[in-house]
Amino acid sequence: MEKTVRISEDKHFNETDIIVKVPETCPICSKNMLPQCFPNVSVSDIEIDSTGNIPIYEAALIARCTSCKHLYTIFFKLFPNNEYDPILFGDLYFETKIPQINVSISETIKKISPNFVKIYTQALQAEKLQLNELVGMGLRKALEFLIKDYAIFNYPEKELEIKRRPLSQVIEKYVDFSDLKTLAKGAAWIGNDETHYVKEWPHKDLNDLKKYIEASISYIELKSNIFDAQKMIEEKCNK
Numbered sequence: 001m002e003k004t005v006r007i008s009e010d011k012h013f014n015e016t017d018i019i020v021k022v023p024e025t026c027p028i029c030s031k032n033m034l035p036q037c038f039p040n041v042s043v044s045d046i047e048i049d050s051t052g053n054i055p056i057y058e059a060a061l062i063a064r065c066t067s068c069k070h071l072y073t074i075f076f077k078l079f080p081n082n083e084y085d086p087i088l089f090g091d092l093y094f095e096t097k098i099p100q101i102n103v104s105i106s107e108t109i110k111k112i113s114p115n116f117v118k119i120y121t122q123a124l125q126a127e128k129l130q131l132n133e134l135v136g137m138g139l140r141k142a143l144e145f146l147i148k149d150y151a152i153f154n155y156p157e158k159e160l161e162i163k164r165r166p167l168s169q170v171i172e173k174y175v176d177f178s179d180l181k182t183l184a185k186g187a188a189w190i191g192n193d194e195t196h197y198v199k200e201w202p203h204k205d206l207n208d209l210k211k212y213i214e215a216s217i218s219y220i221e222l223k224s225n226i227f228d229a230q231k232m233i234e235e236k237c238n239k
């Protein structure tokens with residue numbers, strides 16, 4: 001279905017109408033329908049890409065499903081021709097913007113457990129998207145990777161056993177430092193509550209879980225730095 005939409009004048013484009021081919025499937029209810037489109041298009045002020053030397057800008061229009069009546073956004077890309085008239089670049093698409101998370105994770109943790117970094121970041125992205133029922137499960141999974149990978153880092157010969165055992169047993173048997181054991185156990189209990197029907201610790205929540213995981217990260221970094229410094233001292237003693 002073709003729609004005429006209006007691009008307002010800005011520093012990249014002249015004011016003009018363009019014809020866009022709007023998808024006829026609703027991204028929310030998946031029904032085929034002819035959406036109502038609001039006529040004015042919003043254009044990003046920064047280049048999101050380029051083709052050769054020609055900058056590409058992201059543009060969006062709001063549509064309303066005529067079946068479920070929800071509003072949604074349709075994105076497309078534009079580049080200006082020599083006269084600053086907008087030219088469509090590629091097809092129109094729906095897109096859910098995934099929020100960028102600036103989690104500062106040290107190289108030490110990235111090296112010990114790259115999977116932890118990936119899962120932890122996704123859990124925090126889910127939180128930003130207000131998918132609150134999924135955040136705790138994601139954090140619980142992230143914790144399992146952090147603790148098991150750290151245990152494997154310290155006991156590489158036990159890798160298979162550590163991978164197979166439940167997290168609680170790995171914490172008991174392969175986490176050597178009592179403070180880290182306490183933090184990991186507390187985090188695992190709250191994390192388990194996030195995946196079970198009945199909460200065993202109703203006065204604890206996601207913020208406590210995040211605090212315990214952050215403290216576990218800091219503890220692993222601390223121990224790793226102490227271990228590094230100890231190696232220096234031993235080298236000097238052996239000279």
Ligand SMILES: [Zn+2]
Pocket residue numbers: 026027028029030031065066067068069070
């Ligand atoms: Zn719909």
